[in-house]
Amino acid sequence: MQNSVAIGYLTLRNRVFLAPMAGITNLPMRIIAREGGASLTFTEMVSVNGLTREGRKSFDLLKTTPQDRPIGMQLFGDEPEMLAEAARLVEGYGELIDINMGCPVKKVVGTGAGSALMKDPAKVGRIIRCVRKATALPFTVKIRTGWVCGDDTYLEVGRIAQEEGCDAITLHPRSRAQMFEGKANWAKLAELKSALKIPVIGSGDLFSADDVVRMMRETGCDAVMVARGAMGNPWLFREALALLGGEVPVPPTVAERLAVARRHFELFNEFEGGRVALMEMRKHLAWYSKGLPGAAQFRAAVNRIEHAAELVGAMEEFFDG
Numbered sequence: 001m002q003n004s005v006a007i008g009y010l011t012l013r014n015r016v017f018l019a020p021m022a023g024i025t026n027l028p029m030r031i032i033a034r035e036g037g038a039s040l041t042f043t044e045m046v047s048v049n050g051l052t053r054e055g056r057k058s059f060d061l062l063k064t065t066p067q068d069r070p071i072g073m074q075l076f077g078d079e080p081e082m083l084a085e086a087a088r089l090v091e092g093y094g095e096l097i098d099i100n101m102g103c104p105v106k107k108v109v110g111t112g113a114g115s116a117l118m119k120d121p122a123k124v125g126r127i128i129r130c131v132r133k134a135t136a137l138p139f140t141v142k143i144r145t146g147w148v149c150g151d152d153t154y155l156e157v158g159r160i161a162q163e164e165g166c167d168a169i170t171l172h173p174r175s176r177a178q179m180f181e182g183k184a185n186w187a188k189l190a191e192l193k194s195a196l197k198i199p200v201i202g203s204g205d206l207f208s209a210d211d212v213v214r215m216m217r218e219t220g221c222d223a224v225m226v227a228r229g230a231m232g233n234p235w236l237f238r239e240a241l242a243l244l245g246g247e248v249p250v251p252p253t254v255a256e257r258l259a260v261a262r263r264h265f266e267l268f269n270e271f272e273g274g275r276v277a278l279m280e281m282r283k284h285l286a287w288y289s290k291g292l293p294g295a296a297q298f299r300a301a302v303n304r305i306e307h308a309a310e311l312v313g314a315m316e317e318f319f320d321g
């Protein structure tokens with residue numbers, strides 16, 4: 001289970017990916033996850049409206065580096081032709097195209113995109129047909145179980161995705177109405193896996209190496225995507241890979257925590273610049289320090305810091321001290 005997996009012509013060196021997260025899986029976070037062991041990462045979702053109107057902000061979200069490859073570019077929109085046009089525009093920016101059919105937030109579903117598409121499998125079919133014609137890149141969709149509980153469309157959407165030429169499908173087995181409440185229903189992931197021939201990627205409630213192994217065993221899914229569990233814990237990837245390979249996972253040492261937090265800050269400085277780096281690191285340091293003694297005081301101190309050198313000092317004191 002630790003071995004490679006193919007999505008279309010793209011071979012990934014292992015089956016543990018970093019999931020797309022808007023506002024979080026930017027370039028520094030993706031590099032950190034990759035150095036932790038993730039074999040594939042995704043951009044934050046990018047609006048096809050923005051891309052087709054040549055919005056600089058939308059193209060900025062596709063910013064990547066050679067060490068951040070292979071990368072999946074996640075698009076959101078609801079118009080088949082616009083999604084196809086966006087797929088053509090981004091073709092040179094990454095290795096895989098994914099369409100977001102799972103986002104539950106009002107701003108997105110209000111436009112007919114994200115999980116609103118789970119209400120209309122016929123439209124999903126038109127979108128996939130159109131995008132499939134537009135790009136030769138490996139192409140996937142990421143879905144939820146349906147719009148509301150009791151009105152599941154994931155099996156129908158899954159079959160359509162396979163028939164129309166998707167190379168893989170990711171399921172986060174919650175309905176749109178559930179948002180992030182309750183538990184992800186992994187039995188539905190198992191059902192989708194047995195219904196399809198294309199690879200099925202599992203998402204939902206992966207917070208430890210043990211969760212990753214259990215999801216793969218219980219559902220038979222071909223790969224997994226870690227989302228919230230990777231925040232402040234990029235060691236989850238190496239721990240999961242160790243456990244999948246029959247080895248005992250090794251938790252991070254204090255020195256590793258400090259080294260990775262420092263590296264994360266350096267990456268933010270390199271790619272985003274000073275002020276953004278400081279602001280972004282506040283969020284990540286809250287995650288890196290979660291559960292450690294003195295975390296609350298550390299967070300409060302970090303939130304007052306205005307200079308890079310001071311932040312590094314606070315990190316050294318907290319993780320090393």
Ligand SMILES: Cc1cc2nc3c(=O)[nH]c(=O)nc-3n(C[C@H](O)[C@H](O)[C@H](O)COP(=O)(O)O)c2cc1C
Nearest residue numbers: 019020021022045142172203204205206226227228
């Ligand atoms: C803050 C946040 C932002 C997210 N943004 C996206 C997104 O842009 N595209 C997407 O397909 N899923 C997005 N997701 C969903 C995750 O990719 C994942 O499917 C979900 O969080 C379940 O996995 P988890 O339990 O491991 O967190 C987001 C989740 C969170 C918590």
